[in-house]
Amino acid sequence: MDTILARPAYAKVNLHLAVGQPFPDGYHPIRSLFALVDLFDDIAITVTGSRRFKVEVTGLEAFQLNGEDTLTKAARLWCERAHVPLSLHIDCKKRIPAQAGLGGGSSDAATVLHLLQEYASDDALDENNLADIALQVGSDVPFFLSSHCCAIVTGRGEGITPVETRNLAVCLVMPISFATSTSSAYFRLDEIRGGDFVTMGPTGDEIAEVFKKSPAVWNSLLYNDFQQGVEHQAFYSQLEQLRSACNGYSGLTGSGACWFFVSDDQRQVQIVFDEVVSRFGTEVMSWKTGLVL
Numbered sequence: 001m002d003t004i005l006a007r008p009a010y011a012k013v014n015l016h017l018a019v020g021q022p023f024p025d026g027y028h029p030i031r032s033l034f035a036l037v038d039l040f041d042d043i044a045i046t047v048t049g050s051r052r053f054k055v056e057v058t059g060l061e062a063f064q065l066n067g068e069d070t071l072t073k074a075a076r077l078w079c080e081r082a083h084v085p086l087s088l089h090i091d092c093k094k095r096i097p098a099q100a101g102l103g104g105g106s107s108d109a110a111t112v113l114h115l116l117q118e119y120a121s122d123d124a125l126d127e128n129n130l131a132d133i134a135l136q137v138g139s140d141v142p143f144f145l146s147s148h149c150c151a152i153v154t155g156r157g158e159g160i161t162p163v164e165t166r167n168l169a170v171c172l173v174m175p176i177s178f179a180t181s182t183s184s185a186y187f188r189l190d191e192i193r194g195g196d197f198v199t200m201g202p203t204g205d206e207i208a209e210v211f212k213k214s215p216a217v218w219n220s221l222l223y224n225d226f227q228q229g230v231e232h233q234a235f236y237s238q239l240e241q242l243r244s245a246c247n248g249y250s251g252l253t254g255s256g257a258c259w260f261f262v263s264d265d266q267r268q269v270q271i272v273f274d275e276v277v278s279r280f281g282t283e284v285m286s287w288k289t290g291l292v293l
């Protein structure tokens, strides 16, 4: 009998993101506050009796995949390490836009790993093996694999310190005519900095303290380093103007291109959301949602 396992793969926002100078391997150290948001892809895995491997993704058709998709990569690496055949059918229905800075590809991969661990039960891989696979798939995968709703993330993405999450309302705005490649965004940031010394800003403890306060006061304390190299400045300036009339915090998530507004007052998020819909119409995709608790 086939076994079917399913689980949602949530998106994240980076409520703060400091980027340091690159390590010798080219990757950059980050110090970031990650929080899961209630926007998710649906992942289902059918473990079959036959030796067939099939991955079906709907909603990613517009994107040219550069090699394997993250679900295939995670499943293949897991099966290799666990010495089990790739007898799987993975089905993914995407809602999280790609190249948005919402971590959709990484979350999908972490969810596949979670489901395979659940299926393997007593034969599941140990933590070290799993952590190794996660980083091979992508720098954001360790956070999604951690199952924490909110965390300070450091190193390349492997340092996870959980932080208690909060009931906050969120508006997400994704332009439909452009997206951002993560590697290009890191490259552009290095170019802008031109090798100058950079500080990593507030410590993890300081970021966690700021997170306890109202989002309306975060603006002078938290930031995203990618904001300085962002293209389409006119678009983001319009969104920032909207925020300045409301009580909350806003910014780019990850390397972009998605913008978010967060508030402890649902009505403020409704105002921003309505204004975005009336100003940008079908030029953007927008969601009124919240942090995952």
Ligand SMILES: C[C@@](CO)(OP(=O)(O)O)[C@H](O)COP(=O)(O)OP(=O)(O)OC[C@H]1O[C@@H](n2ccc(N)nc2=O)[C@H](O)[C@@H]1O
Pocket (backbone or CB within 6 Å): 014, 017, 026, 027, 028, 029, 030, 032, 100, 101, 102, 103, 106, 137, 138, 139, 140, 141, 155, 156, 157, 182, 183, 186, 253, 254, 255, 256
């Ligand atoms: C910027 C962040 C912030 O959360 O997220 P996104 O905007 O992509 O969601 C992450 O650091 C992105 O993580 P992820 O999207 O998993 O990146 P990866 O696939 O590992 O790497 C893609 C490319 O980004 C660069 N990269 C990534 C992570 C990192 N700490 N330093 C880097 O320099 C490298 O050039 C790498 O080749």
Ligand SMILES: Nc1ncnc2c1ncn2[C@@H]1O[C@H](COP(=O)(O)OP(=O)(O)O)[C@@H](O)[C@H]1O
Pocket (backbone or CB within 6 Å): 060, 063, 064, 065, 066, 068, 069, 070, 071, 097, 098, 099, 100, 101, 102, 103, 104, 105, 106, 108, 109, 180, 182, 254, 256, 257
């Ligand atoms: N399961 C997946 N979901 C989304 N993108 C994927 C997936 N697998 C591979 N990709 C590729 O990874 C790139 C960025 O993925 P994604 O995680 O959505 O963006 P971001 O890094 O901005 O959060 C896309 O260009 C896409 O082609």
